Amino acid sequence: GDSVTQMEGPVTLSEEAFLTINCTYTATGYPSLFWYVQYPGEGLQLLLKATKADDKGSNKGFEATYRKETTSFHLEKGSVQVSDSAVYFCALSDQSGNNRLAFGKGNQVVVIP
């Protein structure tokens, strides 16, 4: 079935550093791809999405490009802030018409002042 793989382990970095979180997927067809963010004690919020190959999603300084040739949707931000500390989930929507999402395991990002 469709699945999403995120890089292992938490990410700790200093304020203003460059952030990359890798995400690759396995899917039949052409799924839409998403990044969700979960701040401490809260539910998930949509950060950005892309619905077709070569689309770039962007929001709050974060970007991710839908790369069909490498089946990837890596998340990047050029200069992180302490307020970006959260858990980030990559997800894809299945093509069943029921809008089900398959999530990666998530990456904890900790930004140190």
Add this chain to the structure above:
Amino acid sequence: NAGVTQTPKFRVLKTGQSMTLLCAQDMNHEYMYWYRQDPGMGLRLIHYSVGEGTTAKGEVPDGYNVSRLKKQNFLLGLESAAPSQTSVYFCASSYNARTGNQETQYFGPGTRLLVL
């Protein structure tokens, strides 16, 4: 708009007890979902519904039942709780037929359940 709300926020159960988690949304969404979140496992889909009166199994349905008697509400039931059901439960909804926005899921704040 309150969006997606969940009650209760936190609950402690003893093994074998039953309970119902309530999810409500005020966005007139057609689809609703229940997930569980466990450390290192991401979110896993328990059950979902594509409309009032309909439900379907997700990835990890065993030990849970659901009902969608009203469009705005989606209930998750545990008939006989087990320690393995200790988790954080999230409800989500999507798809407003009038606006056509189908794919984005909106999440509630979660219910933390501890089964002793």
